[in-house]
Amino acid sequence: MxxxxxxxxxxxxxxxxxxxxxxxxxxxxxxxxxxxxxxxxxxxxxxxxxxxxxxxxxxxxxxxxxxxxxxxxxxxxxxIARTFQIVKPFQGMTVRENVMMGALFRSDLRGLKGSAVKNIVDEALELLELDRRAEAPVEELNLAQRKHLELARAMAMGxxxxxxxxxxxxxxxxxxxxxxxxxxxxxxxxxxxxxxxxxxxxxxxxxxxxxxxxxxxxxxxxxxxxxxxxxxxxxxxxxxxxxxxxxxxxx
Amino acid sequence: MDLQVIINGILLGGLYGLAAVGFSLIWGVMNIVDLAQGAYLTLGAYITFWLFKLWGIDPFLTLPVSALILFGLGFLIESQIIKRVLRYGFVMLLVVTYGLNLLLQNAMLVAWSADYRSVTPAYSGAGLNIGGVNIPYIRLALFIAALLLVGLLTIFLNKTRVGNAIRATALNRLAANLVGIRTEFIYALTYSLAAAVVGMAGSLISMVYTVSPNLGGAFMTKIFVVTVLGGFGSLPGAVLGGLILGITEAFTASYIAPGLMNAVSFILLVVILIFRPQGLMGKQFYGA
Amino acid sequence: MNNSAVARRRFPLSIVVLLAAVVILAILPFYIRGYWIRVLTTLFMSAVLAEALNLVVGYAGYAAFGNGVFFGLGAYTTAVLMTRFGWSFFPAMIASCFLAATVAFLLGWPVLRLRGHYFAIATIGINMAVMEIVTYVGITGGGKGISLPLFPGDIVKQGLFFYYGMFILLIISVAITYWIANSRLGYGLRAIKTEPEAAEVMGVNTTLYKVLAWSISAAITGIAGSLNAYWLTFLEPLFVFDIMISVEAFVMVLLGGPATIFGPVIGAFFLKLLSELIWSQFTLIHMGVLGLIIVVITLFLPSGIMGLWRQMTLRWNKANTARTSPGSQ
Known part of the structure; x- marks a missing residue:
């Protein structure tokens, strides 16, 4: 199948x-x-x-x-996760918070607590080479970084x-x-x-x-x-x- | 349904339509819900009142004066305030125009007190009587004047270069900019024009309503209903919305209960928004 | 939490300031006169309304211009239950809270589908429609108004009851906001505010979240209305359904900083104290000055006091942050 x-x-x-x-x-x-x-x-x-x-x-x-x-x-x-052709970062959040959005609403995890979310986010940030920009406001990213962010968010959804x-x-x-x-x-x-x-x-x-x-x-x-x-x-x-x-x- | 009720509704609806045209235009072109329109309407009414009271000028002849003064005020406010707030988005624009409304309304209160005043030209009592239906001359004249003004504005938007530029800007500001339209100027012009139109509506309204600083507030809610009914940015829509609101009000007052007149129109507003937010005629500014 | 938000790093200092403020406000009534107790009670109420509006406007980004409708509904529910049905205050208050929340919950499903201007106008329409209906219906006393039973006990006790009532309500609404801001609901709302589609495909039930936020906001606003009704003991539709209630709250939110936990409270204190100290004597130009303040804020402080603070700290942080990362050339 x-x-x-x-x-x-x-x-x-x-x-x-x-x-x-x-x-x-x-x-x-x-x-x-x-x-x-x-x-x-x-x-x-x-x-x-x-x-x-x-x-x-x-x-x-x-x-x-x-x-x-x-x-x-x-x-x-x-x-099923997706990215958008015209990137849609969540303004007013940091890069880390953006990626966290992916992990927060997973059906296999509940809530914000625990290290599970943090680990997922860290891993996704590292995978997409955004770990050094994690605490930056998302508005500061250039286009390439924003595309990476779209992918990192999607990956955090598992x-x-x-x-x-x-x-x-x-x-x-x-x-x-x-x-x-x-x-x-x-x-x-x-x-x-x-x-x-x-x-x-x-x-x-x-x-x-x-x-x-x-x-x-x-x-x-x-x-x-x-x-x-x-x-x-x-x-x-x-x-x-x-x-x-x-x-x-x-x- | 009683013919008199319909006639009353239609005659009133014409004024509602004219009052909403400026608001609708600003929404359609600039994507701003301009809550200061109420104050402009009140100012127009006061201009007519004072010209009539002090120099006995016929209220209809005061229309150009209202239009000119409001055009100037609109230009000033757009270029000094609205233009700077545009980039902060619609919530800020909503709030700043409300602030302007408070400021202007309060200024009029301080200058001219809260007294109720009325404009009563010699011909205000007379009327036509056809088969039991009573049509006051003045209401008929106001209705015709309102339609004429909306008609002129429609021709202006459709037949002139500037009008076309306004419509192009409404469709797509960026694209309009690219083909060489000075959209910043178009915004200022649209806002001033809208202020002038609602000011003239205020002048006309002063002949049948008592004038006080709160006049515009009462009309603002009607302007919402009319614009939402007709679809923002659409001039024929505004007229249609005005007529529907006028008839609905007259009907509710005669057959349901006068006390529910406003409730019905507000419920109509919410229901239309939920089920047909594009208005009864759709968003068709470009077809205006 | 993953110590992610910038604001939470200054936790220890802010918690000291916060505790000090709470303690001072809690013992203050023993040192001040009736007039200032009344002023502070009003101030707490404004802060509650601003904090409640913040959930919808600041977090979810929906311009609920007619949120005052829940204030009026809360007030009238309490008035009708106490006067016509002989309820005592607390049950009536809880009923008011539930009614306001239920109305928001039911209206939310269709109305929160509207975006931007449409939602703003719809809430104004709802506010006005409810006002007109309350004016028309007999049980509410109509346009002539309705009188509530007086608070049992002397005037000092009465003053203290409403002071602490509003104070506790303010603490509760700040606590709720804090909880929401740090929960999935808060993150979901902030995501909905800027990119509703992206939020939805990332698993946020956007409709439900918006409706929840509005209902919580309505519940808090309803309790404020209820307390205020019992305090005033006389209600008129034109007064409790005044659009100005929402607009003032709006200004407080914008002044303090939308989508911040304490911003609306700061905005409310600032605006109300200013109004009390400077121009309360000049009632004639009260509205005009408020209008002027609104215009000045939007022109010169569009992101609010907290926003200004945040920008400054960001600029500070920026200087200390490494710049290397993918794609930078």
Whole structure:
């Protein structure tokens, strides 16, 4: 049984079909990439999984149990964490408090007391290389650090599945490589990862399997080498005229 | 339903609509709930009262004076205070405009006392009588004046360059800035314009209500209801909201109980907010 | 707690100051006259209202501009129960507390879905609607007002009863705020204030938390209203449902510092003492001066007294903090 099963899921806004009859699975331990041109419905897909948007048709299952219809906080309690494309740090808190937010509301821990929370927070801070900034107000972090914070918060939730919504966007090459290394590290700790990415290099380097969305539909899936050669995918990205290197164009 | 009740409601509703237009405009363009509008309305009413009382100027002719003075005051307040508070977010703006309202209201109290005063031009008693329905001339004139003013403002927003700039700023301040609109100026202009409009509403209102420093406070709550009914930022919405509120009030007073008139409109406010926060006509400032 | 919040590092000093303040205020009535006992009682009440409002405005970030409705509801519940049904004060007070909390709990589910201006206006609408209904309904005495039974005992005893009543209520509301600030509820609320979606996907039941915060706020406000009603022995809708009650509390919260434990109390003491000492004689311009103070605060002290303090300490800490970390180039 797959960890996450998305079955014939559709969602429209007004007359626009943002996600159209999409089905896929994510297996335990995988890093799966979800790519597609702007407006393909990737972020909508992520919002559907985390429950911020309601599914019109179809269903989503996690560890065999239905997620569809649950509130986002209940979905979080089941072990799904996510980051946001536009980072959402809790202003007015320190970096440590931000990460603590992840640990505080876990269903397997109750309350603030005890060293359990502290240990989890320390570990997440260290893992994402934020330990030296722990007591700083979150407003002082730069973009790269904020992206790390998003990940640290999510990791403090002790997730089984981590949804990464364009964590690489806006970072420079060096920062991207560093973050890719970290994502692999998280995966090595047993966290299954679904990653939406515009940065082709990152998604191709990270995932063994890639899903491609276009106009709300899933048009292809497979290993990165195969996907980049798929005429449908090339067409979706570049239009019909040109067939040059996908890497260069999309970055 | 009694025709007279409907007519009364409609005539009153026109004034409510005009009173709410400035508030609605500021909310739609600047995303500010301007609690000082009540004081501007009161000031407009006093301007008409004093011009009428001291020099016998016809109340309708005082409208431009009200508009000019309030425009100036609005400009001063926007550029000296509101502009500086914008970056602190809506709670601060709510509080600062309430503070301004207290300050202005108190200033009027000190200057002109709490006495109730009224504007009574010679023609204020007369009226039309059609088939048992009584329509006072002055109420009819106020209604028409209110509609005319809202109409002029609508034309201004839709047909002029500046009006278009205001609407563009309402949609997206950043984008408006990028295409070369001086949004800081647009904010000041919008605020002053809104103050001028509500000041004129106050001038008109002074002809049928007694004028005192508390006049604006009573109207402020009506302005809320009207704006929420019509959807903020929408001028036709404000007029529609005004008419609905006017008719609801007249209906409640005649058929349920006069004492529940305000209760019903406040309950209407909360219910609309809960079930249709975008207003009955939706958020359609750009379609105004 | 993980000694994380900056404020808690100065724990020992602040606890000494706090204990001293409590002791002084507890024995003060034996040294001052009736007038100052009354002033302090009012002051405690304002601080209670500000502290209660702080939970909603400061922590959750919801502009409850009409929170005074619970003050009025508490006052009228006590008045009606004591006058019409012959209840004694304490049961009536507890009933007032429960009624206020229940109303907030029930209204909270639909109304707290509204954000920003909409919520602010909705609470004003609720405040006015309840006032109009109380004015209309016969059992409350309507617009003419209602008289409560007098406090048994002489005027000195009466003064002390309400002084200590309000004082204890203030201590309780500060304790509740302290508890909330250091609990999951407090962290959840602060998260909701800036990023409700992120809070939700991190496992915070945002709707429930907001409703809880509002209900607790309403319960405290309701008790304050109840005590105040018994103290005044005469109520009018226009007085206890005045929007000014909420607005003053708002100013105290902003002046002291929203989302701080003692900020609202400091704000209340500051504003009330200032008002008592300086312009209580000039009743004509009281409102105008308050308006002026509001404008001045928003222009020059937008983060409040505690915020100013915090900024200064942060700047101090910053100088001593290492700067190396990921991504900095």
């Amino acid at each position: 797959a960890l996450l099963e998305v079955k014939n899921v559709s969602r429209s806004f007004g007359g626009v079909q943002a996600v159209n009859n999409v089905s896929f699975e994510v297996n335990e331990g995988e890093i799966v990439g979800l790519i597609g041109p702007n407006g393909a419905g990737k972020t909508t897909m992520m919002n559907l999984i985390s429950g911020l948007i309601k599914v019109n048709e179809g269903e989503i299952r996690f560890q065999g149990a239905r997620l569809t219809g649950l509130k986002p906080h209940a979905i979080a309690h089941k072990g 997730p089984k599945l981590l949804l990464l919504d364009e964590v690489m966007a806006g970072l420079n090459l060096k920062e991207i490589e560093r973050l890719m290394e970290l994502v692999r590290k998280l995966n090595a700790r047993g966290v299954t990862i679904l990653v939406i990415e515009h940065v082709m290099k990152a998604v191709m380097g990270l995932s063994k399997r890639v899903l491609v969305m276009h106009h709300g539909s899933l048009i292809a899936q497979g290993p990165p080498e195969v996907i980049t050669q798929d005429p449908k995918v090339i067409e979706a990205y570049l239009g019909k005229r040109r067939h040059k290197g996908l890497h260069k164009e999309a970055r």
